[in-house]
Amino acid sequence: MLNGEKKIKRPLRWAMVGGGRLSQVGYKHRTGALRDNTAFQLVAGAFDIDPIRGKDFGMNIGVAEERCYPDYQTMFLEESRRDDGIEVVTIATPNGTHYEICKAALEADLHVICEKPLFFTSEEVLEIKSLAEEKGKIVGVTYGYSGNQMLLQMRAMIEKGAIGDIRIVELQYTHGFSSTEEADRFSDAQRWRVDPKIAGPSFVLGDLSTHTHYMSQLIMPHMKIKKLLCDRQSFISSRAPLEDNAYVLMHYENGAVGRMWTSSVNAGCMNGHRIRIVGSKASLEWWDSKSSELLYEIQGQPAQTLIRAMPYLDESCLADERLGALHVEGLSDAWANVYLKFAVAIDAKNRGDDKTLNQLVYPDIHAGLEGVPWVEHCVRSADQGGVWIDYQEVPEK
Numbered sequence: 001m002l003n004g005e006k007k008i009k010r011p012l013r014w015a016m017v018g019g020g021r022l023s024q025v026g027y028k029h030r031t032g033a034l035r036d037n038t039a040f041q042l043v044a045g046a047f048d049i050d051p052i053r054g055k056d057f058g059m060n061i062g063v064a065e066e067r068c069y070p071d072y073q074t075m076f077l078e079e080s081r082r083d084d085g086i087e088v089v090t091i092a093t094p095n096g097t098h099y100e101i102c103k104a105a106l107e108a109d110l111h112v113i114c115e116k117p118l119f120f121t122s123e124e125v126l127e128i129k130s131l132a133e134e135k136g137k138i139v140g141v142t143y144g145y146s147g148n149q150m151l152l153q154m155r156a157m158i159e160k161g162a163i164g165d166i167r168i169v170e171l172q173y174t175h176g177f178s179s180t181e182e183a184d185r186f187s188d189a190q191r192w193r194v195d196p197k198i199a200g201p202s203f204v205l206g207d208l209s210t211h212t213h214y215m216s217q218l219i220m221p222h223m224k225i226k227k228l229l230c231d232r233q234s235f236i237s238s239r240a241p242l243e244d245n246a247y248v249l250m251h252y253e254n255g256a257v258g259r260m261w262t263s264s265v266n267a268g269c270m271n272g273h274r275i276r277i278v279g280s281k282a283s284l285e286w287w288d289s290k291s292s293e294l295l296y297e298i299q300g301q302p303a304q305t306l307i308r309a310m311p312y313l314d315e316s317c318l319a320d321e322r323l324g325a326l327h328v329e330g331l332s333d334a335w336a337n338v339y340l341k342f343a344v345a346i347d348a349k350n351r352g353d354d355k356t357l358n359q360l361v362y363p364d365i366h367a368g369l370e371g372v373p374w375v376e377h378c379v380r381s382a383d384q385g386g387v388w389i390d391y392q393e394v395p396e397k
Helices: 026-034 051-060 072-080 095-107 122-135 150-159 182-186 188-193 204-219 331-351 354-359 365-383
Strands: 012-018 040-046 088-092 111-114 139-141 166-174 225-233 245-252 257-263 272-279 282-287 293-298 304-307
Touching (some): 012 026, 026 040, 026 088, 111 331, 150 282, 166 204, 182 188, 204 272
Antiparallel strands (some): 272 282
């Protein structure tokens, strides 16, 4: 169980690029990183494309005025001249800026935590992976939902054969908050998400389904996609060619089949984030809206609901527990779990502790390497008219 005690010798000096006053994700990053005040200390930032607004915001959250910078280039340069300069930076900016900022951060000898999808192309991910290895730095990807510890329970049960051979994978991440065109006009954070120049080749496939795809890989690390078919729609026509709804069918190498439904136009839906894994003996189902519960259904027996923090759960699941079974955890705790693992990974990398790194389950550069081709393959299938295409994993150099 986690109780805020030190996992590393001292907090890492941390900065943010983006994540300012108008950001939809900045506060999630800060609550995650600072939940365990022994892991990170926010000391600097280039929080906004508007430097005056960014400085005002940074000072209002306790960052010293002289360390609220107008842009990331200035921050990396000035912080490199300080004895107490930053060691790690979070990139919480629109998709189209991730690659250039991540590369600049690594060249400044900083560890990196980056929003998803990591980049636009697999080639960019491989380049950054190579640079990170050359610099001896960690690149983490903020798949924040993956910090829900019941996902580790699913992983452990599948590894132990509790559901038998996997046959069906049912994935869903949907909501209804973009059901009208007004959402694009009145929200800065929404507007860039439907601009191909900034968001890249997809909207909900990159913004939503990459989370769920990574979570499925976390739960089933040995399951590999053989081929897929993607059908995507732009129900709000002004978003075309970017989709606001998509269905993806998958065939896995072991003979299992899968489906992903991702949508921002599921009108009336507040939170449709769901994972169901069907095996030859039993099924497991997790819903984000009931993140403390895991449904376990054995064929021919009464359904069981496993509850977070209970002693019958696997040790890997219990290790991320914070509040106890009586109290409800949520997204902030999931992000805190992910950020704490980023800190442990950075500390281990700095010390050359490969054993800890190899045992740690968290969204690293390999997770980014999986997420980018997922979007690429989906877009390619959809743009060819919704056809089956072979799924080629990116060869790691």
